[in-house]
Amino acid sequence: MRVLHVISEMGAGGAEAVVAGMVRSGGDFGWESGVASGGGHRAEALRAQRVPTYDLPVARRRATGVLRAVAAARRAIRGFRPDVVLAHNVSASLVSRLAAGRTPVVSVFHGVAETDVRGAARILRRTSRAVVAVADASASLLRARGVAVEVIPNAVFAEPPRVHRGAIRGLLGLGPDVPVALCPARLEPQKRHDVLLEAWTLVAGAVLLLAGDGSLRAELELLAEELGVADRVRFLGTRCDVPDLLEATDVTVLTSDWEGMPIAVLESLAAGRPVVASDVDGVREVLSGGGGVLVPRRDPKAAAAALAKFLFDSNARAAAAEAGRAAVERDHDPHTQMKKYDELLRTTVGGRR
CATH class of the missing domain: 3.40.50.2000 (Glycogen Phosphorylase B;)
Structure with a gap:
């Protein structure tokens, strides 16, 4: 299964750590992974490991920024040819849906401010074949606004310290x-x-x-x-x-x-x-x-x-x-998290969802 992760950036944040961990572990589940992002040290590390990476400008809250991001995402999708797009957070979900054509989009909701939940729910309802929340509290906010959500708690892909x-x-x-x-x-x-x-x-x-x-x-x-x-x-x-x-x-x-x-x-x-x-x-x-x-x-x-x-x-x-x-x-075991994502994505790709 070819999985393209779409995320605004691949720097030091938590969602970025999740993506990097999923890409590294995906091979154990038969995934071929690619990442489209605005760059960052984690994107550079994945590129050094020969993971296909694609440049994606951050979609600011302006039409021109969204259009540039959509054009870049479309190039990434044509180049990687994924079976499914895994979009991390709301703006990535919007960009992915506009770029993906018939390729299914699954969204991972890492959270937004309470004032932005209503808008996030509206976008996720219209863009995503399936929506994953990383916590029960986040899922409850979306369900209250009519979004069907599956909860897959974040895991920690722990890295040992390099120095004592x-x-x-x-x-x-x-x-x-x-x-x-x-x-x-x-x-x-x-x-x-x-x-x-x-x-x-x-x-x-x-x-x-x-x-x-x-x-x-x-x-x-x-x-x-x-x-x-x-x-x-x-x-x-x-x-x-x-x-x-x-x-x-x-x-x-x-x-x-x-x-x-x-x-x-x-x-x-x-x-x-x-x-x-x-x-x-x-x-x-x-x-x-x-x-x-x-x-x-x-x-x-x-x-x-x-x-x-x-x-x-x-x-x-x-x-x-x-x-x-x-x-x-x-x-928060990584293997358990990856198994749940694998089952969800394969069901989505198979068209039974």
């Missing part, structure tokens, strides 16, 4: 005993780094690593200065070495306003790192089995208290690490 804890801490200028928190998230409004920085004013004696870049970087750097925490916060920019950063870390934190089922959380649990996260959407599903602490949205005091618990209490860290690893192994 002491070495990566040395490269980051961190002492061997300093408590470290990591926030692996784009510097965009959804992720609410402002809440995290306010929480950090209540956590003394530790360092916060912000791995990601985005439109709010300058504003957040200024806020860190104003709050008096700039000397304890490191803006690392976009990173391709998250497994190494996790090796250097004691706890991971996400103070987002909304999430689907973030791969950053799954990667952290698989690495034995407890997670402090906002009590939202798919994060609640992941952490319900242990592995961390959920805190109310936009509550810096609650986030600070949970961070301090894991930063300074080794027993709490160890207990959460054990629970988190068990939850990932039980509920």
Whole structure:
């Protein structure tokens, strides 16, 4: 079965990690995979592995941008000749449907802001032969708006760290005993780094690593200065070495306003790192089995208290690490995820759906 993944970009995000993992594992299920995207380090890595990759400009919310993306997607489909297109997220689904002709399109809904759900549902109803949600919470939002959805939870295609804890801490200028928190998230409004920085004013004696870049970087750097925490916060920019950063870390934190089922959380649990996260959407599903602490949205005091618990209490860290690893192994196994996708896509290609 020839599967063409269509996605806006193949950089450091969670959906991109899912695509890269599915492409690497697809051969075990008889897939021949290709990827059409706006590029990024994961696309370059796949290209080096001789995976067919195609350039696809990001479809901005303007007609000219969508038309350019559709033209590029049509070239990719003609070149790769897939049996099915697997479109990741809403804009990719729209572009794929306009370009695919008779080739079926299956959409993977990784999540959108609550204000965008109605529009997303309308597009998915009209573009997709089948729709997959990565979390029960996301599926419920779509079903309430008349979209038939199958839930296939995200899995973590774990990559081992390339260097040991002491070495990566040395490269980051961190002492061997300093408590470290990591926030692996784009510097965009959804992720609410402002809440995290306010929480950090209540956590003394530790360092916060912000791995990601985005439109709010300058504003957040200024806020860190104003709050008096700039000397304890490191803006690392976009990173391709998250497994190494996790090796250097004691706890991971996400103070987002909304999430689907973030791969950053799954990667952290698989690495034995407890997670402090906002009590939202798919994060609640992941952490319900242990592995961390959920805190109310936009509550810096609650986030600070949970961070301090894991930063300074080794027993709490160890207990959460054990629970988190068990939850990932039980509920987010890559083979189980791929088997479900394989069954869905083959049914779709066979025309019985």
